[in-house]
Amino acid sequence: MGPRLTIDDQSEPSGKVRTLADLAKIAGVSAGTVSRALAGKELVNKTTRDRIQLLARQHGFRPNQMASNLRTQRTGVIRVVIPLGHDRRQHISDPFFMTLLGHLADELTECGYELLLSRVIPDQDPDWLERMTNSGMSDGTIVIGQSDQFDTIERVAQDYTPLVAWGNYRKGQAHCAVGSDNRLGGRLAAEKLVASGARKIAFFGDTAGIEIASRLEGARKVAEIVHLPTHLAVDEMDADIASNLDSMDPAIDGILAASDLIAMACMRQLRERGIDVPGDIQVIGFDDIPAASQMSPPLTTIKQDIAVGAAAMVDILKRRLAGEKTGSVVMPPRLIERGTTRIG
Template structure:
């Protein structure tokens, strides 16, 4: 039997039109377009060519529904600890860009959300919404118990953040304690003795950075002291807290900030109090966001490998979607020395 010759004037606007033109059933045409092995290669090629000739695109949404796939991955910034933080945060935007590129390469869309948890069911609502095939969380915030509970029944979750003892969910993140240790040891190595940590401990990542700071101070011996200024991590709040501290206390000679955003706020406050960076006060940040190299002076900081981190998060989610095992990854932080600590 000779296959029907494509009519160039034929309008094909539905799968039924395509099947009719190809002389097959609708189900055969659908399987051919999806590359199903139940349709022989000759027939698959003929139907694909016919669809291409007439510019026909199958209804991807309908196909996804049949496959129980949405072709979307959720990306969520949970803000239980820092409700004033926004999606415009430089670190978040940097990681978001790498994740968006990686998901696009896999043919997936990204569904972006900023969540302020109001109850213990916020994550359940997300994973049960039917709108995503998997979920990437940027940070645990103070929600690790909620994440652990949901991850026990919903495997395709990957979290950018710290590894916590006994957790069931999979994480990717830098060794924050080691990063804090390296930043503080650098300040001590350049002769700074009155050190100040700017941040808080409400999220595990920042608690680990503080632990690295304290370890370096404790190991330095007599003469080196370290204090902590507990503050919010948004730019205006951090600036206000640092300015108030400088008005009431002697200035430190070295500052380790929990993030580059906080470090930039410190540069502003120090300048407005007539203090020179780095002559009077050396400053180290954390993250190495794009702006860090363009401050005055350029910011010494701890770089997190966001390219590798984003790739690992995506790999974990797709492995878990496929029912495969995945393990957490700990990335090595790198100290980037710039003008804020070089006299």
């Protein structure tokens, strides 16, 4: 354990220090040194930095954050926006959104940022991203999901650099994206179903979104897939799935769902019809949200490392705010085998 830092301070008690200049006078340094020390800048040596920070605590001094932001032309806020283009009925309460938002909030808070959350319906607000990035209300923007807004994000990214999107990566795209290799994820899921004995596979999901379309494309590299369109919105999902199951080819013995939420809804509907999972039909989800392992049986799924992705998005955004050029990050998905598929 290092030496204990003590200060013999005979100055007036807390309440007298109102400005950086007041604290600088007590510390015997310049106001600029105090400012850098309180910001944790390494330009000030650690001993001086610790001494100034301790003095600030003893005197109850808190820098005026608004004034600091005005000087640096920063807001200290990062906007996180969820565009619901291909399914406007989807909710922020979707477990995938909530999981990713939780990790983003943790990462941003650790970096000293506030989070401003927005949900937009693009067909009601075609210039949604231009409006948000030009508002002056945030230092940077994180977009969760490209939905059917790839071209919009591309256009804005040409001139607005502190922008990172969770989603799919296309070679040569302008905007920076962090996400899983969705084609690979779809391929891994289809390979598992085929290896476990499935002979006819159905894909449940709305492929208007680029990420989900890529998952179906990857699966079709492995097997012939029957696509059964399914809304992502919770209030219509069960009805869509019920209708699809009732009219589905009885030869189908494997279901690849575009998300864990859709997979769970499939399992509920199958159970109501007395269809055994995985005995009669095997089911695989996508995302590995926390609830996936709590199902009965536990859900086999394709894992996106959401925590790692959130950390990468915040790190890239910080680097872009500092003027650094960055590329996209494509994370490899992993098959998590549980109880809804058979041993292949």
